[in-house]
Amino acid sequence: MDEQLFFNKLNNLCTSKGIFYFLSSLEVLSDTMASRALQRISEVEVDDNGLKNPGLLENEVFRALCFQFEFASSKLSNTGLLNALQALIKLRIDPQSTLMASLLSESEERLGRGQLTAENLCALGESLLELESPSCATLEQIVNHMQERDVARWSPREIVMVYKILQVTVREGKQCQNLLNRLNSVTLRTVSQLSPNFANVILNSLVVLGQTGAVPLVTALCKHSVKHVPYFTDHELVNVLEAFLYFGQKVHIFTEALERHVPKSLLTMHPHTVSKVMQYCCKKMILSKPIFDAVAEGFISDADRLTTDQIAAYIIPFGTLNYLPPNASSLFRKLETVLHTRLRHFQPHTLLNLLHSCVLIQRYPINFLPKIFSPYFLQKLQAQPPGLNRAVMSQLTHLFLTVTLECPFYEGPKLLSKYQVKAFPTPHSSPDVHLFKRVKTGLLYLLKKRIYFASEVSTPYFYVVDIEIKLDEEGFVLPAAQLEEVHRRIALCVDGRNRFCAHSHNLLGEEAIKQRHLQLLGYKVVQIPFFEIESLQNARKMADYLHKKIFPCTDG
Numbered sequence: 245m246d247e248q249l250f251f252n253k254l255n256n257l258c259t260s261k262g263i264f265y266f267l268s269s270l271e272v273l274s275d276t277m278a279s280r281a282l283q284r285i286s287e288v289e290v291d292d293n294g295l296k297n298p299g300l301l302e303n304e305v306f307r308a309l310c311f312q313f314e315f316a317s318s319k320l321s322n323t324g325l326l327n328a329l330q331a332l333i334k335l336r337i338d339p340q341s342t343l344m345a346s347l348l349s350e351s352e353e354r355l356g357r358g359q360l361t362a363e364n365l366c367a368l369g370e371s372l373l374e375l376e377s378p379s380c381a382t383l384e385q386i387v388n389h390m391q392e393r394d395v396a397r398w399s400p401r402e403i404v405m406v407y408k409i410l411q412v413t414v415r416e417g418k419q420c421q422n423l424l425n426r427l428n429s430v431t432l433r434t435v436s437q438l439s440p441n442f443a444n445v446i447l448n449s450l451v452v453l454g455q456t457g458a459v460p461l462v463t464a465l466c467k468h469s470v471k472h473v474p475y476f477t478d479h480e481l482v483n484v485l486e487a488f489l490y491f492g493q494k495v496h497i498f499t500e501a502l503e504r505h506v507p508k509s510l511l512t513m514h515p516h517t518v519s520k521v522m523q524y525c526c527k528k529m530i531l532s533k534p535i536f537d538a539v540a541e542g543f544i545s546d547a548d549r550l551t552t553d554q555i556a557a558y559i560i561p562f563g564t565l566n567y568l569p570p571n572a573s574s575l576f577r578k579l580e581t582v583l584h585t586r587l588r589h590f591q592p593h594t595l596l597n598l599l600h601s602c603v604l605i606q607r608y609p610i611n612f613l614p615k616i617f618s619p620y621f622l623q624k625l626q627a628q629p630p631g632l633n634r635a636v637m638s639q640l641t642h643l644f645l646t647v648t649l650e651c652p653f654y655e656g657p658k659l660l661s662k663y664q665v666k667a668f669p670t671p672h673s674s675p676d677v678h679l680f681k682r683v684k685t686g687l688l689y690l691l692k693k694r695i696y697f698a699s700e701v702s703t704p705y706f707y708v709v710d711i712e713i714k715l716d717e718e719g720f721v722l723p724a725a726q727l728e729e730v731h732r733r734i735a736l737c738v739d740g741r742n743r744f745c746a747h748s749h750n751l752l753g754e755e756a757i758k759q760r761h762l763q764l765l766g767y768k769v770v771q772i773p774f775f776e777i778e779s780l781q782n783a784r785k786m787a788d789y790l791h792k793k794i795f796p797c798t799d800g
Contacts, residue, residue, distance in 0.1 A: 250277050254284050260297065263288070264305040275316075275324030278309050282331035290334050301335070314343040317350040322360060325350060326367040333374045352382055358389065362402065365390055369405045373412070383409045387423070395426050403431055404442050407449035414453055428458040435464045440472035444480040447487040456491065466493045473501040474509075478517040485524045494528050494746070507538035515550050518542065519557035526561035529752070531745035533569075536562065540569035544578045552590045555582060556598045563601025565745050566753040576607045583612060592624040593636070600639040603646040604753030606760075613647060614656040616640070622663060637665045641706055642757065649764040668706050668758075675700075675710050676740025679774055683711065683738050686786025691721060697736075698724035705765050707758055711736035713794065734794060735767040740774050749775060770794055 250270075257263045263285055267273070273281070285306070289296050300306060313320065313328045320328070329347045337344055351368055354360055360368065369386045372378040387409055390402065398406070406427060410420055431446060438446070447465050450458060469476075469484050476484065488498070506513070506521055522539060525532055543550075543558045550558065559579060562568070569575060579602075590598070599609045599616060615621055622640075626632045644659035680699070687697050691713075701712040714722040715732040722730060743755045751759075763769045770793050780786045 247274065247277060251280060254281060257284065258288055260285050260289050260300045260303070260306075264303055267305050267309075273309075273312075275312070275320045276327070278312055279320075279324040279327035279331065282309060282328050282335075286331040286334040290336075295336055301337075310337075310343050314346050317346045320350070322354065322364045325354075326364055326371065330367060330371045330374075333371050339375055352379075355382065355385055355389065360389070362390065362393065362399075366402055366405050369409055373405070373408050378412060380413055383412055387413075391423070395423075395430050398430065400434055400438055400442050403427065403434065404445050407446055407453075411449055411452045424453065424455065424458075428455065428461045432461045432464055435461070435468050438465075438468065440469075440475050440480060443468055443472065444476065444483050448483040451483075451487050451490045459491075462487070462491045462493065466491075466495050466498065470495065470498050470501045473498070473505050478514040482517055482520045485520045489524060489527055494530075496747075499528075499530055499532060503532050503534045506535045510538045510542045515546065515554045519554050522557050522561045526564050529565065529744075529746045531565045531567055531748055531750050533567070536565075536567055537569045537571075540571055540575045544571065544574055547578050547582045552586065552594055555579075556590075556594045560597055560601040563604035563753045566605060566751055566756045568605055572607075576602070580609075580611070583609070587612065587615070592621060592628055593630070596625065596636065596639055600642055601753065603643060603650075604757050606650070608646065608651050610647070610651060610654055610656075613643065613654065616643060617657045617659050632663065634665060634669055637663055638668050638706075641665050641668070645706065645761060646757070649761055665706060667702055667708055668754075674742075675738045676742060676774065679740045679777070680710070680738050682777065682780075682786060683736070683772055683790070685783050686780075686790050687711070689783040689787040690790050695723045695725070696721045703762075703765070705761070707762060709735040709762070709767070710738045719795075733767050734770055735762050736770050736772055736794070738772045744773075749773065 253266065254263065257266060263281060267281055285300070289300060295301075310332075313325075313332075317325065325347060329344075329351060332344060332347070333339075339345075339348070351371075355365075355368065365386050369383065372383060372386075387406055390398070390406060406423075410424065410427075414420065428450075435443070443465055447462075447469070450462060450465075455462070466484075466488060473481070487493070488495075502521060502524075506518075510518065518539060521535065524530070525535060539558055540562075543555075547555065562575075587595070595612075596616065599612060602609050617640075622632070625636060630636065640659055641664045644664065647654040648658075684697075684699065688694060691697060696713065698712050699710065701709045703709060712724065713734040713736070714724060714726060714730045715734065716722055716729050717731040719732075737755075737759055739751065739755065743752055744750060745752060759769050759771065772790075772793065777786065777789060780789055
């Protein structure tokens with residue numbers, strides 16, 4: 245039969261049974277026809293879970309095909325040899341079998357003799373990469389042969405394969421930065437031609453290979469990924485999100501693409517993918533209401549099939565970014581039900597992170613706090629990394645302070661003082677230096693003397709106040725150092741961009757709870773947000789603004 249006619253008929257067959265029946269009707273098969281038949285069998289019989297029907301490996305037609313390749317490997321064409329190798333690896337044939345050993349040995353000999361074309365090198369490289377422990381020396385040989393041709397003339401398929409090979413060889417401790425520099429430079433010029441899969445593989449390789457210096461390529465690939473968001477598989481989308489996180493990329497149009505894609509695809513997305521989307525939003529401080537609202541809905545219906553880590557990944561960003569979705573009451577009712585049934589399955593640090601995020605948005609896990617404050621649980625926290633470091637102790641202190649101030653009816657065990665921090669660490673909440681300086685200049689203009697306000701004041705309640713002003717009973721400002729006759733304390737919160745969600749006027753959870761607690765502790769809290777003062781051009785205008793904010797009931 246004519247080869248082209250054979251290929252056309254073969255491609256129309258969708259079961260191994262049909263393929264075997266068709267093959268048994270033919271008297272002669274060329275090696276390229278036989279290898280294409282093996283490929284077609286692998287295409288219809290292998291899915292994400294592996295081989296659908298292991299019994300097909302015992303079929304007499306299949307065994308006859310394999311026999312042809314095992315005992316005539318030296319007579320095969322390059323195409324027949326490498327297509328057969330690729331198909332048999334996909335069919336999970338034991339790499340130690342005589343059939344596979346024969347094909348691998350013949351391929352390596354031809355590679356050593358320089359008999360393989362660029363197309364052949366690609367096919368061999370892709371096959372070896374599918375093996376559990378490919379020969380590093382053979383992979384290096386493939387790359388060396390490919391480098392004999394100008395890298396600039398490599399096809400996207402060749403580029404992708406070399407990136408994947410380099411991932412393996414670098415794990416073995418091989419240095420290849422010179423080749424990577426050339427490869428990164430060539431890839432930059434081909435980004436627009438890359439398929440979603442190729443772009444994804446390259447981004448993942450850049451992460452694995454630690455290519456933090458390839459900023460132009462990373463930026464181009466991240467922007468190129470935007471249009472592919474609806475077409476990415478779950479695995480590909482996770483890879484892209486990890487690359488964005490690893491390289492610190494924040495592309496606004498990518499977030500917009502996620503906002504269009506996630507809400508309508510959430511029901512079919514794997515929970516791991518949803519978790520990664522939420523992690524991306526949380527790390528980048530992106531409060532995307534369309535995504536968060538969809539995830540809140542999804543949690544209510546899917547919570548029972550989520551792992552404990554996925555439950556935490558879905559919920560924690562709501563607290564971190566200080567957002568309650570429209571269905572908040574149903575969301576936290578569902579969370580409470582899940583916690584009641586699965587509390588003992590949570591790792592200690594995961595549970596603490598989860599409950600801490602709840603109190604940031606005034607959802608109080610009263611029923612679970614006796615467990616958190618128990619010596620047994622605190623010992624478990626201590627025993628697991630990162631142990632009881634300052635960040636963990638500050639979360640415990642937040643929980644303790646929350647029940648003390650906001651849940652006076654709580655009567656369970658309290659947090660022992662040795663587990664409380666003296667002052668909360670301030671990774672996000674340290675004041676914006678430039679903004680802080682301008683506010684202090686305005687205050688000096690308003691109050692005339694520096695003695696009338698103090699900055700970065702530690703309180704007995706773990707919080708640090710940006711600026712504190714003391715008033716006597718009649719409302720007059722007292723010197724900051726004075727301790728007697730203090731009737732009212734004013735806490736000025738100088739809130740720079742770092743205390744808000746990205747491109748938003750929504751305070752982060754840790755800043756919101758601080759201002760809430762200061763108020764409950766008797767302070768008059770005055771918020772000075774960056775977006776109200778950035779346009780004030782001089783000290784007098786700043787002083788006028790501060791006067792209206794701090795003393796709204798008095799005349800100038």
